[in-house]
Amino acid sequence: MELQQLKYFETIARYENITKASKLLLVSQPSLSRTLKQLENELGVNLFDRYGRNIKLNRYGRAFFRKVHSALNSIEDGKKEIDDMKGKEPQNIKLMISSASGLIPDLLSSFREIHPNVRFSLFQNKNEYGSDDCDFSILSLYSYVLNKSSIPLRTEEIYLGVPNNHPLARKKSLNLIEVEKEPFISLKPNKDLRRITDIFCEYSGFKPNIVFESDEPSMVRGLIKAGLGIAFVPSISWTKLIGPSISLLHIDIPKCKRTIYLSWKEEKYFTKADKLFKSFTQKYFGNL
DNA sequence: CGATAGCTGTTGACTTTTCG
DNA sequence: CGAAAAGTCAACAGCTATCG
Numbered sequence: 001m002e003l004q005q006l007k008y009f010e011t012i013a014r015y016e017n018i019t020k021a022s023k024l025l026l027v028s029q030p031s032l033s034r035t036l037k038q039l040e041n042e043l044g045v046n047l048f049d050r051y052g053r054n055i056k057l058n059r060y061g062r063a064f065f066r067k068v069h070s071a072l073n074s075i076e077d078g079k080k081e082i083d084d085m086k087g088k089e090p091q092n093i094k095l096m097i098s099s100a101s102g103l104i105p106d107l108l109s110s111f112r113e114i115h116p117n118v119r120f121s122l123f124q125n126k127n128e129y130g131s132d133d134c135d136f137s138i139l140s141l142y143s144y145v146l147n148k149s150s151i152p153l154r155t156e157e158i159y160l161g162v163p164n165n166h167p168l169a170r171k172k173s174l175n176l177i178e179v180e181k182e183p184f185i186s187l188k189p190n191k192d193l194r195r196i197t198d199i200f201c202e203y204s205g206f207k208p209n210i211v212f213e214s215d216e217p218s219m220v221r222g223l224i225k226a227g228l229g230i231a232f233v234p235s236i237s238w239t240k241l242i243g244p245s246i247s248l249l250h251i252d253i254p255k256c257k258r259t260i261y262l263s264w265k266e267e268k269y270f271t272k273a274d275k276l277f278k279s280f281t282q283k284y285f286g287n288l
Numbered sequence: 289c290g291a292t293a294g295c296t297g298t299t300g301a302c303t304t305t306t307c308g
Numbered sequence: 309c310g311a312a313a314a315g316t317c318a319a320c321a322g323c324t325a326t327c328g
Contacts, residue, residue, distance in 0.1 A: 027314090027315070028317080029296080030297085030316075033297055035314085053322060053323050054296075055297075
């Protein structure tokens with residue numbers, strides 16, 4: 001069993017598609033098909049079920065994939081550890097951003113002022129295995145933090161943002177149930193903030209009437225300004241976005257808060273750059 | 289409904305690379 | 309150098325979607 005076979009298998013398994021894997025790996029498709037078959041022969045089982053022109057991981061394949069994936073990650077960590085020992089510069093940090101994306105540019109530029117040798121690769125589209133490949137994730141969904149190592153960076157209140165000319169704008173605070181019938185502007189359902197605010201509404205006993213959905217906080221702001229609805233606005237992560245034309249209302253019931261976490265995979269090896277970034281990020285959020 | 293085009297994975301024949 | 313491994317190309321088989 002060769003390391004290369006395992007790398008090939010991992011890519012094929014990730015996409016469940018040999019052609020796609022072959023393009024990524026820069027080898028021909030038949031070559032991958034053969035390598036996979038060799039591996040399967042050696043293991044004495046098929047790792048994929050073949051359905052005509054398609055392949056799909058079977059139970060053997062899924063079990064094997066988990067081990068291979070973690071083994072390959074471990075090897076990557078080992079390489080980093082050696083680079084670190086050699087004192088090789090610059091270093092690269094892979095960062096997954098699920099929350100507080102508006103704060104990231106400032107965080108990173110402040111960090112790079114002090115540590116210009118550290119480079120970053122940023123990822124925003126979560127996928128099943130995505131965050132495993134990253135050194136760190138910034139996120140706010142507690143369920144994602146489970147089973148990982150993490151530290152809370154900051155807890156922030158979540159306000160209700162309404163246009164200044166809205167009747168509610170005169171109030172300072174309210175109970176969430178009061179806006180049961182209001183048109184809501186919201187992020188897409190895959191966003192951390194959206195999932196949390198959906199839970200707030202559910203807790204209050206209603207389903208928000210969402211009339212606009214966007215990927216972008218800045219679009220949400222624009223839509224509030226234009227008077228098209230109201231929206232949940234996290235107090236710290238969106239501060240730079242919200243101008244004077246939007247009023248922020250405190251929500252009394254329920255308590256609307258979220259915590260932003262920095263997380264990493266448990267067995268992760270911390271390079272010098274990783275350690276610097278972790279402590280810097282902690283301080284940065286503490287000072288906001 | 290069948291013909292057809294377009295994918296995708298497998299296989300055979302062959303070439304290139306690797307390694308003892 | 310020479311065998312084995314790894315790769316390529318071309319042909320083929322099986323499936324899906326589309327179109328008249």
